Amino acid sequence: MTDISAGAGTAPWWQSAVFYQVYPRSFADSNGDGVGDLGGLREKLGYLELLGVDALWICPVMRSPMADGGYDVSDPRDVDPLFGGLAALDAVIEEAHFRHMRVTMDLVPNHTSDQHVWFRQALAAGPGSPERNRYIFRDGRGPDGAAPPNNWPSIFGGPAWTRVLEADGRPGQWYLHIFAPEQPDLNWDNPEVAADFEQTMRFWLDRGVDGFRIDVAHGMAKPDGLPDMSQVDNRMLIHDDSDPRFNNPGVHEIHRRLRKVMDEYPDAVAIGEVWVDDNTRFGEYVRPDELHLAFNFRLAETPFEAVRIRDAVDNSLAAVAAVAATPTWTLSNHDIEREVTRYGGGGVGQARARAMLLFELALPGSVFVYNGAELGLPNVDDLPEEALRDPAWERSGYTVRGRDGCRVPLPWEGARPPFGFTTGRPWLPMPSRWAGLTVESQLERLDSMLSLYRMAIELRAIRPEFGGPGLEWYGSPPGCLAFRRVGGLVCVLNATDAPITLPAGEVLLASAPISARKLPANSAAWLV
Numbered sequence: 001m002t003d004i005s006a007g008a009g010t011a012p013w014w015q016s017a018v019f020y021q022v023y024p025r026s027f028a029d030s031n032g033d034g035v036g037d038l039g040g041l042r043e044k045l046g047y048l049e050l051l052g053v054d055a056l057w058i059c060p061v062m063r064s065p066m067a068d069g070g071y072d073v074s075d076p077r078d079v080d081p082l083f084g085g086l087a088a089l090d091a092v093i094e095e096a097h098f099r100h101m102r103v104t105m106d107l108v109p110n111h112t113s114d115q116h117v118w119f120r121q122a123l124a125a126g127p128g129s130p131e132r133n134r135y136i137f138r139d140g141r142g143p144d145g146a147a148p149p150n151n152w153p154s155i156f157g158g159p160a161w162t163r164v165l166e167a168d169g170r171p172g173q174w175y176l177h178i179f180a181p182e183q184p185d186l187n188w189d190n191p192e193v194a195a196d197f198e199q200t201m202r203f204w205l206d207r208g209v210d211g212f213r214i215d216v217a218h219g220m221a222k223p224d225g226l227p228d229m230s231q232v233d234n235r236m237l238i239h240d241d242s243d244p245r246f247n248n249p250g251v252h253e254i255h256r257r258l259r260k261v262m263d264e265y266p267d268a269v270a271i272g273e274v275w276v277d278d279n280t281r282f283g284e285y286v287r288p289d290e291l292h293l294a295f296n297f298r299l300a301e302t303p304f305e306a307v308r309i310r311d312a313v314d315n316s317l318a319a320v321a322a323v324a325a326t327p328t329w330t331l332s333n334h335d336i337e338r339e340v341t342r343y344g345g346g347g348v349g350q351a352r353a354r355a356m357l358l359f360e361l362a363l364p365g366s367v368f369v370y371n372g373a374e375l376g377l378p379n380v381d382d383l384p385e386e387a388l389r390d391p392a393w394e395r396s397g398y399t400v401r402g403r404d405g406c407r408v409p410l411p412w413e414g415a416r417p418p419f420g421f422t423t424g425r426p427w428l429p430m431p432s433r434w435a436g437l438t439v440e441s442q443l444e445r446l447d448s449m450l451s452l453y454r455m456a457i458e459l460r461a462i463r464p465e466f467g468g469p470g471l472e473w474y475g476s477p478p479g480c481l482a483f484r485r486v487g488g489l490v491c492v493l494n495a496t497d498a499p500i501t502l503p504a505g506e507v508l509l510a511s512a513p514i515s516a517r518k519l520p521a522n523s524a525a526w527l528v
Contacts, residue, residue, distance in 0.1 A: 014269040015326045017054040018457055019368045023334045024061055024083055026409040027371055029422035038088035045095050051374060052457035055102035057213050065115050067182035068391050071215060072113040076200045093208045102210035109197050110219040111183040119184055123164055127173050134193055135184050136176040148174055151228045152245055155179050157395040178245050180391045188220045188254055198261050205265045217272030221250030239275040247276050255290040279319040286325035293366055296328050300336055304343045304352045306481050306495040327365035331356055332373055338406050341379040350376050354452055354511035355493060355524035361460050362491035362526060364469050372410050375437050376449035379405040387429050404428055413440035455509055465489035465528050490527040497521045
């Protein structure tokens with residue numbers, strides 16, 4: 001665990017940190033309303049200290065109507081009462097720091113809620129007004145303006161434009177929302193937008209927050225003239241480097257401006273959500289005067305196949321090498337299928353997730369763990385339709401179930417739902433089959449996923465063999481991978497269905513029991 005009092009001359013704390021992503025609605029509920037909150041998080045900080053993580057990443061807790069789980073922000077400088085208000089966050093920050101954990105939080109610069117005071121003012125002020133210029137309003141196409149200004153689709157399905165009624169009651173202009181209609185896009189060409197976001201950053205940094213995860217960090221800037229897409233892909237939650245809605249060159253000047261604010265707080269970190277596949281373009285986001293870190297999702301999108309895994313690692317390292325930035329690694333988050341399910345589910349999925357944990361933690365750089373991954377939670381893909389909350393479900397005409405399956409609340413203790421998550425009814429149903437996956441039950445077993453996480457994170461923090469940048473691949477059987485860190489650690493991954501013989505060295509930790517120096521199928525080991 002990183003010492004948060006580390007002084008000048010040491011490497012930045014975030015370069016090798018293990019971040020723990022807290023999806024607050026699903027972590028722990030302190031007041032019985034069925035929704036996780038900051039009081040619940042504070043009560044569980046001792047657990048996170050025991051897990052050994054260096055920092056928390058708290059998903060949005062700002063004031064929000066919750067049309068998209070808090071990513072529709074109505075007041076970016078306040079905490080929603082649903083999560084306990086500002087005092088609750090202050091208490092989390094204070095106690096986390098006392099326990100030597102940093103606290104980072106989500107900020108959402110691409111859009112606001114349609115309930116934000118600015119958007120209400122924009123609707124009231126009318127076309128051509130300074131209030132509307134904070135957002136992206138355009139006249140429609142066709143003789144009566146009845147067609148959207150361009151053919152862009154929303155990430156959540158349907159068009160990315162919604163027409164408003166003007167003060168006279170007649171249909172008027174359209175506003176852009178790359179996500180849900182309740183999330184109007186801000187106009188980052190307007191200096192007032194940037195100035196207000198800088199005020200938000202300083203507000204939280206002055207309260208003791210140690211940094212931010214920047215939502216849709218490849219968004220914000222829009223292409224001149226908002227041209228039509230050459231090919232419209234109406235599939236939801238799709239990312240493509242040729243998509244004109246994202247990754248426009250002007251975004252980098254925005255990040256340079258925001259980095260100047262971050263530099264006023266020398267220990268703070270800015271982490272970008274950057275869905276960009278091209279290595280060169282990805283690296284542009286982590287140049288020395290832009291973001292400190294950017295999420296690289298290649299491992300999270302890669303099947304359990306040795307060749308594909310090595311390619312993901314090589315590309316991730318190459319993407320940051322040219323700009324001397326720090327690589328990042330994650331296997332899951334609140335937007336994608338959990339790794340146990342992605343790797344096949346059941347016992348095979350569990351074994352592969354254990355193996356990939358060791359593989360990931362052996363890599364140089366920063367690691368992000370999504371809450372519940374340390375318990376080996378699978379996706380819950382059989383949620384009843386009436387329970388689904390993701391806006392993707394409704395926006396798709398009830399054809400795309402969305403991301404709720406990876407957001408089911410965490411099981412803490414007991415033999416029946418809600419497993420200590422709440423004293424009320426959880427906001428998403430919890431399956432009774434999770435009785436063997438609770439924190440309580442796993443803490444009692446040395447062979448549990450939770451125990452493996454604890455041991456691996458501790459060894460990564462204290463052993464010198466994990467030191468140094470980069471890695472060196474060396475020969476391994478087909479379907480397997482092996483690499484050596486500069487500090488001397490060797491990591492071996494067996495992605496085949498048969499045991500392999502381990503190379504020379506003392507076994508530091510393995511994801512499955514080893515007998516006669518045989519590494520079982522679907523497992524990994526560390527050697528020194």
